[in-house]
Amino acid sequence: MKIEIREVENTRLTVWVPEE
Amino acid sequence: MDETTETTSSEPLAVGHGLRRLVVADEDDGCVLGRPDLGRYVTVPPAGGAFVRSLQDHGDLVRATRAATEVAGEEVDGEDFVRALAGMGLLTDPEVDETRTRPLVTPGVAGVFFGRVAWCVYAVAVLGSLLAILSTPALRPGYSDVWFLRDKALSSLVVGLVGIALAGVHELWHWLAGRAEGLSGRFRVSRRGVFLVFETDLTEVVTMPRARRHGIYLAGMAVDSVILAMALLVEWLALSGSGGLPAGVGRFAAAVAFIKVVGIGQQWAMVFLRSDVYALLANLLGCHNLYRATWLTTKRRTVGLTTPESDELARIGEHDRAVAAWFGWVHLSGLVAVAAMVVFWVVPYLAGMVRWLVPVLARGDVGSGQFWTAAGLLTLTAVTWLTPVVVAVRERRLRLAGRLL
Structure with a gap:
């Protein structure tokens, strides 16, 4: 059998630069 | 070619230093494989993890294939697996040599901010802030809190700059939470839709058990809540006159409280644009590649998919696609709401800003404070709204280059 490989998404923890 | 690697294949397999950098971690009912130095991670069934561990220990393809076959319960194609890993760039030689640099902040030092006591402080800050805002109408943050000075333009400029500094603290806390677990986050300036964001790449978190990842996701909002509680x-104290604080300090604190309430609110409201709460949710739901699955699902529902995109969606795990089926509606309605906000709120605001700034700057009265306030506001606004455009152009160029290679 072929071993299936699946992508894992990036973890990018974010902060919006204020548009207050 | 690493001299300890023997293969029986007629074509030599390019496994060497890259293989040794591959990290294997058990997760859910499979394994995570990844290269922390490249920031690339994939999931494989348990047989894939057994294969890589054996190959790392013994450098013998036949033996590794046997180990994987035992786990899988059927004959495994080891050579195909190695080629697929190489094709995804997971076996490429490291770009930097393996000299260890002393970390700036050790996990022990960073851990002080994420121990049991620290999380109690964060919890008290959240509950205290909620209680204060709900019980005391005078403390309720409102838009007019931004204008803490008589000069509205100068208030906007100062609040904008303080907001950038506080956004930096939010990211610093994610980075610190990563350091407490021995991870090295990478800071960058990026965009979410048309909005400017700071982000810390901590993808290495996927090699940790799922239950231990939450602190890293929540660290930014944890420090936000402490800043909010202190501001409130x-x-x-300024309102009650008991601290001997000037009223101006109280008004500035109100502006800071407003910045943080909006910032924490954004994390929850922007879940469809991959906020911290998105990372938390995707982990709680046991997903691996939810955003790509969601994006492709939304595209399929609106303008349709190309054949390569359909194939890509089919290759994403079944669980991610099942979650994307409902999260896609959250995503789509969120995108519509953001588009409406940009058209009806951001664009009129920017137009109003330009209408006010241009005459002030055109007068060229360099001796006046108003001129420099206007120049500062124009610079801040331009950086805030043009940086995402620059980022988008760069992303597009890289994507096209990636396809042309």
Whole structure:
């Protein structure tokens, strides 16, 4: 059998630069 | 070619230093494989993890294939697996040599901010802030809190700059939470839709058990809540006159409280644009590649998919696609709401800003404070709204280059 490989998404923890 | 690697294949397999950098971690009912130095991670069934561990220990393809076959319960194609890993760039030689640099902040030092006591402080800050805002109408943050000075333009400029500094603290806390677990986050300036964001790449978190990842996701909002609680306390002291604080300090604290309430609110409201709460949710739901699955699902529902995109969606795990089926509606309605906000709120605001700034700057009265306030506001606004455009152009160029290679 072929071993299936699946992508894992990036973890990018974010902060919006204020548009207050 | 690493001299300890023997293969029986007629074509030599390019496994060497890259293989040794491959990290294997058990997760859910499979394994995560990844290269922390490249920031690339994939999931494989348990047989894939057994294969890589054996190959790392013994450098013998036949033996590794046997180990994987035992786990899988059927004959495994080891050579195909190695080629697929190489094709995804997971076996490429490291770009930097393996000299260890002393970390700036050790996990022990960073851990002080994420121990049991620290999380109790964060919890008290959240509950205290909620209680203060709900019980004391005078502390309730409102838009007019931004204008803490008589000069509205100068208030906007100062609040904008303080907001950038506080956004930096939010990211610093994610980075610190990563350091407490021995991870090295990478800071960057990026965009979410048309909005400017700071982000810390901590993808290495996927090699940790799922239950231990939450602190890293929540660290930014944890420090936000402490800043909010302190601002509300200062505001309350100034209002009650018991701290001997000037009223101006109280008004500035109110502006800071407003910045943080909006910032925490954004994390929850922007879940469809991959906020911290998105990372938390995707982990709680046991997903691996939810955003790509969601994006492709939304595209399929609106304008349709190309054949390569359909194939890509089919290759994403079944669980991610099942979650994307409902999260896609959250995503789509969120995108529509953001588009409406940009058209009806951001564009009129920017137009109003330009209408006010241009005459002030055109007068060229360099001796006046108003001129420099206007110049500062124009610079801040331009950086805030043009940086995402620059980022988008760069992303597009890289994507096209990636396809042309």
